[in-house]
Amino acid sequence: MPSKDKLKRFVLILQSLDFRWQLYIIVVSYILIMLFALLRFWQIGVLLLILLILSVVFIILNVDKILSNLNILASDLSKDIKDSQENALFRSPIGIIIYSDNLRVRWLNPSMQSFFAEEDLLGNRLDELNPIFSEILKLSCDEQWQLVSLGECTFKVIHQKEVHAIYMMDVSEEADILQQRQFDRIVFGFLILDDYDEVQDSLDDNQAASIDADLIHRLNAWSNGHGIYIKRIDEERFILLMNKESLNRLEEEKFQYFNELREYFYARNIPLSASIGIAYSNEDDYSVLELSKQAQLNLELALGRGGDQTVIKANDGPARFYGGNTNPSEKRTNVRAKLVFQALQTSIQQSEVILISGHKSPDMDSIGSALGVYKLTQQLNKQAYIILNENKLNKDITQLLSLQNPTKMQDVFISPEEASTLVNASTLLILVDHHRPSLSEAESLLNLCDTVIIDHHRRSEDFPERVVLTYIEPYASSASEMITEFFMNQQNTEESLSKFEATALLAGIIVDTNNFASRTGSRTFDAASYLKSRGANTNDIQRILKEDYASIIQKNQLLEQMEIREDGTAITVAEDNDIYSNIIPSQTADMMLDIIGVEASFVIYRRDKGQVNISARSLGKINVQTIMEKLGGGGHLNNAATQIYDVSVQEAYQQLIEVIEAI
Template structure:
């Protein structure tokens, strides 16, 4: 240990200018005081001089000792700090790896060596040879808390100090376990709804209803005990659910088999019941979770029920179930209520704008004309928004027929004209779609807050903002069928539906049901019968739907590419340099369904807008809607589609095969 130099007569701190000034001032004051004492009395002066000399000697001696002790303390502390740094570097529970310019290991501390086998030497090895995941992390290092490495059953947070080429591995295993336990215990809130409870118990007596309720309670009670779920019945057909995150993960791994279980067991008793579940998690606010869960339940019901939707707050939802066709829930009473509500909204608006989806089909055009006729029957001006540059061949033929009917044709305007005419007091009605991005004129929704949605597709998460009225019925064959039923409840002295409008609406039903072979119920035939009675021309529809020989040959070329990618699943695809109309793609998928062994058909083609389109069809066993939703589209269980930009047909085909295998496996 270094000591203070004994021969050093003046401490270092006395060499400071400020300290010198203070000492000189003090000595000067003492000299003046001594002189004044001698002037006053010689004995007092001598005494004062003696005291001053004694004080200076004592102060000098103690000051010197203090400086020695202070220097000794500082030197000792410095030594301990340096020794501690060295000990910490070697013994502290933090892994340290020093690498060179070539990313080869130069040195590791003893703690890091404990993470390796005793015989293993990593000096001189490339980082990727030591641990591949560690190498990837330092290549993508981003100075966030997400740089975590799982090594030897421990979790390390990686810190990279680039200037000295050092890698630090902080063991946070304990904290990670605490975090995992916290996440597992976070609350999950849900709603369970018995979709068709009223219909099932309608024909039962009190004893039968009691027995059925007991049956459902037993199923739910067993399920709740198995997964530690607290459930509370809030009404005859609705239950509140409370569980934790770890149990939700178990239920998701089981694919919510409670849905299939209840449906199968009740069907065996001739009381087929389906359930829908909305689940929410990811927040500690129970009010918010309950609202999100209710929204998920509404979404599940809008998609036809018989399914569960799980959503983390502010994240994308996950879908389970939905493997069966939706059960018919709409009644004549509901149709009347929807019709009356829509009429009130139409009457309370200055003008009405009705629009279908982009690249409209017969159903979108026919539904639009039907809404326009209802508005005119109520003495309200209605504009039908149609983009004449975005039409398929059959719709083009229909539009030429409409040109011969001036009363109908004068109400048709382009999206640009509609944007210039609309005001905030006008009403926008979306038909045959509910996603704003799919709308032919999405800008209309930004210029007025008044909108109505009428659709027959299963509802997706994306939805029109704050609609005044929503009429989504997945059971219906087409939107034209829904709107046809609304005419029955329109009481007006105005001119009723004419022949061309009825023909367009019947055409929409025929196209969407593939000539009444798919998704056809008794209400479908009732609507078709009504349209036929008011002048719908089925011969004209057949003429409109006729295809050119060139289109037929194109469809044949597509069918030549058919291949089975999974049991019962067939894919056909076109070339990147050949443009196919969407109708041709859809017809090809319908044709493939008629082939032996095909349960689901997917057709991939290049569209005229440089996008890749997929048309999906199913006989009901395979839910093509879920597969299309994973690729950005949507539709029905048996009829769905999507459009993808920026990819080739082959890239889309590979992605589709991956989604199919993931879903069906």
Template structure:
């Protein structure tokens, strides 16, 4: 009997100690005992009553402990069962889909919403990759952070808990559609310019000009109405375009083909009209319309700098997207413009304390010759001038030029490397870039951080990468070479006391000859005018021929490249050098020129090993295929029919794969 009583007391105490309120009850009991003892001292009758009450409580607890504990446990068990049932119902009917999987990536459980999302019968026990490969992608790429994904053509927010091996889903279709609608309705601002509009109108009589203008405006209005674009004429040759992102995406999917069609329509009527468009938009909901207008104008300027007849689309700081530009621009250069640019150049040189001249990396004849021409102009203005070069990258023809017996000055006093150039810098130093405009391609790449005033003289189509602090820009894409542009400067100042000497004339003519492939490519009437002037100044064509003589080994390399030619889509000729066998730029370019003479070839590409860590691609075209856009896809640039790119830390075979991707993207 005593054991039973002891067990009963122990059971009560064990249960009591499991309660989180045990210490509070002990505290109350202690206070009660203190009060009771105080009562015994002050008034014994009250103390006895309090003692009897305490004994009664203990007797009650003693006799009813088991019943009380059993009742509590029964209530707790029932509550636990109810909670499990409620949890199962909550999980199963939750607005959050839940999928659980085991260590073998087999589905172990899913609630109703998750099962409806994966839409797979008898999914429990199946491997996730068998149910849908996207489930494995979720496990491999998504962590606890919620991400929006597309699954079975619907949109969900998904979170993945690696520790509990659970995937959580929230339906996001309605919110996604609202976001897309909001995104699609963002404003897009653009400018449309009619290329050479004044010249075209002047070539027509009054009636023809009036009919042409009315017909063209009607065409544009019909197009704008069909495409849901607002168009407003603000000048004779300029229009404002307002549209939304959804319309822009549709036009981009069409590659703005309407403007090529309208150009062809008027070309068939002997009216050479084309259009250049600059478009800007932003993801910033608070963007101001003035900012979009400025960016659209900058994009229009970029389109014009690339030769016109194209569309430039740009969003915020993302790379620009180009459409069109598949025709050679008409020659608009005049003696007046050349004189004005020359005078502006002289003013900049006069205001400078000294002049640093830079061609592009891996210089060719045009780059070095035009640099020597600018050096001549700067020294005639009595300014200290230096040319940045890297002698280790010289081709054979450059070395032959610099060893010419006609040189009348010490080249060691002219040429410096980029590190030495830093010692010549001060706030009034003028940096002149010739035959290039992209800082990343410049021999003076390290100098752009110094905030120098910059002059750009180039004949390549303008790229998005451009120096920020230019005080003078002269880019003429219709010129055969930068040497031609520099020669025109001398042609316009014939009364100067010191015209170009024989060496300088020979160098400039060599630059023209190399860039035009002996006057067979990109050659206009002004090219021959420049060549005629240089010949009159003593340019030695025999010396040029000697400079351009090739080593037998280089000829063999070029012929081997041509022999390795493969065809892609019938009109693309592609060849590649042997891995690890370095080939210079000139040999690669000559091989590309030679491949153009092959039957049915419209574009030729030579992939070659420049150095042990870099691959070069030389591209040529007969005009139907824009190789500049293809090379820009690979980080290069150039002209519609003559372009190049340089790739780092890849193999020749990998470069070929990238080239094929770029060709397919630009078809």
């Protein structure tokens, strides 16, 4: 008789078979039929029972032979499976490498070798072979396919560190298809000719027609050369339609054609330039209508930054800027200032409380323009306050405010914390001399109430949401000049500017123009003349802006550390332990421009324990605004700045160098 172990082994082998359930069903069915037969047809039931007993006895007596045959069957099946597995691995289109603990290739299949036809992989160390393996070995995730490139080919890769295996699949064809889909995406744009109506008005009919024909011919030649559809929709406005591949080529060229176009017409005494807003989507599901809306927003951003530039922005990405390397021309009429003034008066009259905010660490222009707007609210008998952090005032601001009777100023200024208690549905917030939320003393209030912006800095992508009125004029010398024009549009009465307010506004203009040496137009002098007529005291301003001996020494020390680079930039890095106010570094940057060979100057200094500032100046060849924007700041083409947090001055210097070299 066979042992219990053999029977147990027989049962286990039976249970391991793939068709065991079919056997169980047959046996159970047989037993049920037998029981039914015993109850209804006992003779047949007895025969079935005898047959079952004989079958069981046969199995018991021949269990050894059955086990032997099952073992042979299992062995053959296992061998077939193993051969199939090895054949599948060997012939698999997925490349496989098995390597040892010391990174030496122990085994690979032909597919993997075909990916590296010119290299013998077997037996060599992975880190000594193609550089792609060093990249693969660094991959951390062993559960998801990741993309790597080898020459013109693209591979999906999984690196399983635990089993020392690398799997590679060539997906170049799929990657090419996806890339072509990206290239074929629709790109929508608007092109507008800056002040084209004024250019046409300045010419006679024949000249205007000739210039227009020449311009259209050149724009058509440019569009045909880049595969762009261009359609004129009015005198100065065009629609642009292209694919992403054409846009990529234009970005590689940095839209240089429009610099050449501007220079071509400037050489003919025609001040002609173009502003462009371009939009595209990175998503598969998008509409041309949404692209057109985004393109219009991008165009408005380009115009808000002074025009003569291109703004490109996807629906879910940051804006990219090209051009803008010339100072915007001054407008020829005062019409817009009058219209904005009327709209501002309406907004003030419809509000209960007006909060006025300059930027953090305010300068003369910020304080002067804030005091000017405060005067406007008083003329309309409205409750108004200027938001000011009095703990972070420069010495010159403190001296300016001391010119006014303290009793008249005690209810004018409030802290940001006090301002937050006054915000409600009928509160109006007016930002002066800035528009970026991150620079505002009222940053925490921006999304809580309606906002008005009065600024002379080029518009950035960072912009408040609840804006009801925007007055951004990059051509203006200062926000103080823009506010002064509001008063110039009024009749002079006893409620007009006081001597102190006129002095504050004039101080803002003088500081921002570096004593009328830069960014100064005819309207700047008109504003200064008006302020003088209202009693502005230049002697007081001169005393406020006077430097002490220690300041001169500090500026000389900064100049001694100046580095002049071959690209025309000059950089000064202050000592990391020294804390500076904004004034001395800004004045040092201005002084550096007087040195032969310097086209742009940068002064890097520590403003406080956790903040490093950069003051930037330019003579016009180098756009310091775009440089500062890449570091989180902004400003004008020839006057800009930024604040960088939690870095040393040397780290800020390295960031600045990287941006300069990348442009």
